[in-house]
Amino acid sequence: MLGIALLVACGAWQGSGEELGAACMDCHGELVEAWRASPMGRALRPLAAAELADLAPVADPRTGFRYALERRGERGFVVEEWLGPDGRSVAEARNEAELAFAIGAGVADTSYAALRGGRWWFAPLEVLSASATAPRHAVFAPGQMTKPGLRLDVAISDECLACHTDALPPERFPSNLAPSSAWTPRGPDCGHCHPAAAAHAEHQSSNATGPDPIVAAALRTPIERVSSCARCHLQGDARVPLANDPSLARAPGGDLLAKLAVFTGSDANGEIPFVSQTERMVESVCFTASLAREGRALTCETCHDPHRSVFETRERERVRAACTRCHASDEAAVLGRDAPCSEPLARRATKACVDCHARRTAPFDVADVEIFDHKIERKPLAPSKLAAIRVKQSRGGELKRFRWPGRPVPLDGDPGLELLGLVGADQAERALALVDAKPDAAVERLAIYHHTRGGLLESARRFEDARKAYLRAKLLDAGSAATRINLGLVLAQCGKASDGLAELDAVVREHPASDGALRNRALVKLALGDAAGARADLEAAHALLASAATARGLAEIARRENDRAAHERWLAAARALDPVGR
Structure with missing residues (x-):
C-alpha cells in the first residue's frame, strides 16, 4: 500500500498467465487452495467493479477537490472534480482515470492503481473494509491526506508491487509505465516465500535423483524464517539495498539484514505504521527470550499459518497454542512458572491471549482503521491518539537502524548509508x-x-x-x-x-x-x-x-x-x- 523503498528497480518478469500455485497443486493441493482464498494470496488482483458500488464521494475542503470511485459496467474509475468558490463543479477542471487493478490484502483496506498518461499511480482514495465502528467506505489515501492536492502524483513502481506479487511486469522506464504486453495482476506464488520452489517442483515432477533443492522451513534459522516475512512486513522509514541489484533483497532465503539496511523512526513514542508486524514482534520480550530456547524460538509462523486467512477459527487456536508452549494453559505450571493469566478458565476459552496482551491501536499512516500491535506485553500501552495522519514514523528526523536483538548489522554507522536512509525518509x-x-x-x-x-x-x-x-x-x-x-x-x-x-x-x-x-x-x-x-x-x-x-x-x-x-x-x-x- 505504501511506497517505502529508496531504490526502485525492476525484476525479471515471472509471467502471470498460470494459475496461482499450479506447480505445487499435485502434492500440496489443500494448502494451495487455502492460499488462493486467503487475503494475502489476493494481495494483487484484477478489479472487480462491484467492489466500487455504494461508495460516497470524499471532499477535501483544504483544496476544493472532491473525489469519487465509480463503477461503469465492469470498469472502474476515479473521478476528480474541483468545486469553485460557489461550491459547484468546474467542468474544465474535471478529470478521471480508469482503475487498472486492486492492491492489498483487503483485511483493513484496499488501494487502487489508476491509469494516467499510460502509467500507474495510486488512486487518491482507498476503500476501508467494514469494521465494528463504521461501514465500508472510501477515504483519502495516506499520501493525499498528508499532501493535499497530489492529483495522481504517487507512482506505483515495481518496488511497490514486489510485496504483492512475484509476477512483475516486463522491465520498462519510467518504472510505473503500464506494460505494452499482456500482463495480469495476481498475488504472490509459492516461490515468493519458498526458496527454490520452482526447482523443487521440477525435481519432483521429473523424478530426479539427488538432493531436493527445496529449503525446508525447519532447516532455516529463526532469523531466516522471520526474514521471509520481514521482506514485506517491516516497513521502516527507508529501506536501502546493500547491492546494486535490489532484487536480491526481495529474494526469499537468508538473513534480510545482510541484504537490506532498514531505518526506522527513533522518536515514535509507541506510534506504529500499518506495516509494523516484524519491527514490533522483535521488540517483544517473548521474542528475545525465545531465541535462547532450543526449538522454541518465536517466529511469525508460530502464531500464523501464512497460507491461511487470519480470520479462520484455527488461527485463534494456533495463537493460544503458541503461548501455551511457554505459559500455563490451566492451573498447571509450565517451565517452572505459575499460571500467569488472571482470567477465569471459562473466559480464556473464548479469548486469545493477544486480546489482552497485544493492543489494538490506530496506525499513524492509515485513517479510520485499527490493527494489532505485534509487541506482546504483560500490560500493553494505551491505543495511540493521533492528531493527524503522517507517512513516516520519525517526526523529528531521527532514525535508527533496525537490527535483530543482540546482533550487529553490516556497515553500522556508515555515513553513506545514513545519507541514503535520510533521503529515503524525506530528510534531504x-x-x-x-x-x-x-x-x-x-x-x-x-x-x-x-x-x-x-x-x-x-x-x-x-x-x-x-x-x-x-x-x-x-x-x-x-x-x-x-x-x-x-x-x-x-x-x-x-x-x-x-x-x-x-x-x-x-x-x-x-x-x-x-x-x-x-x-x-x-x-x-x-x-x-x-x-x-x-x-x-x-x-x-x-x-x-x-x-x-x-x-x-x-x-x-x-x-x-x-x-x-x-x-x-x-x-x-x-x-x-x-x-x-x-
Whole structure:
C-alpha cells in the first residue's frame, strides 16, 4: 500500500498467465487452495467493479477537490472534480482515470492503481473494509491526506508491487509505465516465500535423483524464517539495498539484514505504521527470550499459518497454542512458572491471549482503521491518539537502524548509508550534511549512493561535484535512465550543454515515454538558444503526461516569442490542471 523503498528497480518478469500455485497443486493441493482464498494470496488482483458500488464521494475542503470511485459496467474509475468558490463543479477542471487493478490484502483496506498518461499511480482514495465502528467506505489515501492536492502524483513502481506479487511486469522506464504486453495482476506464488520452489517442483515432477533443492522451513534459522516475512512486513522509514541489484533483497532465503539496511523512526513514542508486524514482534520480550530456547524460538509462523486467512477459527487456536508452549494453559505450571493469566478458565476459552496482551491501536499512516500491535506485553500501552495522519514514523528526523536483538548489522554507522536512509525518509536537508563524509568501500560500490549524492549536490548548486557523482553512478549502473537524465542537465549547468544534449538524446531514443528526459532536454535546448526545439520537447512531454508545470513552461516560451494565442492557451491548460495554483 505504501511506497517505502529508496531504490526502485525492476525484476525479471515471472509471467502471470498460470494459475496461482499450479506447480505445487499435485502434492500440496489443500494448502494451495487455502492460499488462493486467503487475503494475502489476493494481495494483487484484477478489479472487480462491484467492489466500487455504494461508495460516497470524499471532499477535501483544504483544496476544493472532491473525489469519487465509480463503477461503469465492469470498469472502474476515479473521478476528480474541483468545486469553485460557489461550491459547484468546474467542468474544465474535471478529470478521471480508469482503475487498472486492486492492491492489498483487503483485511483493513484496499488501494487502487489508476491509469494516467499510460502509467500507474495510486488512486487518491482507498476503500476501508467494514469494521465494528463504521461501514465500508472510501477515504483519502495516506499520501493525499498528508499532501493535499497530489492529483495522481504517487507512482506505483515495481518496488511497490514486489510485496504483492512475484509476477512483475516486463522491465520498462519510467518504472510505473503500464506494460505494452499482456500482463495480469495476481498475488504472490509459492516461490515468493519458498526458496527454490520452482526447482523443487521440477525435481519432483521429473523424478530426479539427488538432493531436493527445496529449503525446508525447519532447516532455516529463526532469523531466516522471520526474514521471509520481514521482506514485506517491516516497513521502516527507508529501506536501502546493500547491492546494486535490489532484487536480491526481495529474494526469499537468508538473513534480510545482510541484504537490506532498514531505518526506522527513533522518536515514535509507541506510534506504529500499518506495516509494523516484524519491527514490533522483535521488540517483544517473548521474542528475545525465545531465541535462547532450543526449538522454541518465536517466529511469525508460530502464531500464523501464512497460507491461511487470519480470520479462520484455527488461527485463534494456533495463537493460544503458541503461548501455551511457554505459559500455563490451566492451573498447571509450565517451565517452572505459575499460571500467569488472571482470567477465569471459562473466559480464556473464548479469548486469545493477544486480546489482552497485544493492543489494538490506530496506525499513524492509515485513517479510520485499527490493527494489532505485534509487541506482546504483560500490560500493553494505551491505543495511540493521533492528531493527524503522517507517512513516516520519525517526526523529528531521527532514525535508527533496525537490527535483530543482540546482533550487529553490516556497515553500522556508515555515513553513506545514513545519507541514503535520510533521503529515503524525506530528510534531504539532514542528508546534505553528509555529502562530503567518506563512506565505506562497500557503499562506494553502490550506484544509488552516487546517484542520490549527486541529487543532493545539485540541490546545493555544486554542479561540478554533482557531475562527478552522476558519472560515478553511471559507471556502476550504465543502464540507469534516471541517472543519465539528471546527468544531462547537470552537464549543461557545468557549461557542457552539447554533451548534456547528446546524453539526453540517447535516453529519449531508448525510452521515448520518458517525459522527464524530454523536459530536461528542453532546458538544455533553451541554454543552447533553441527555443523551437525546447517548445517541441515540452509539447511532447505534455502529450505523454499532462502537467501544469509543463503547461506553464510552454506559456512562458510563447510569451517570449510574443505568441499571445499560444500563451493564453497554455495558461488555460495550466489552470485546468491546477485550479488552486500550487
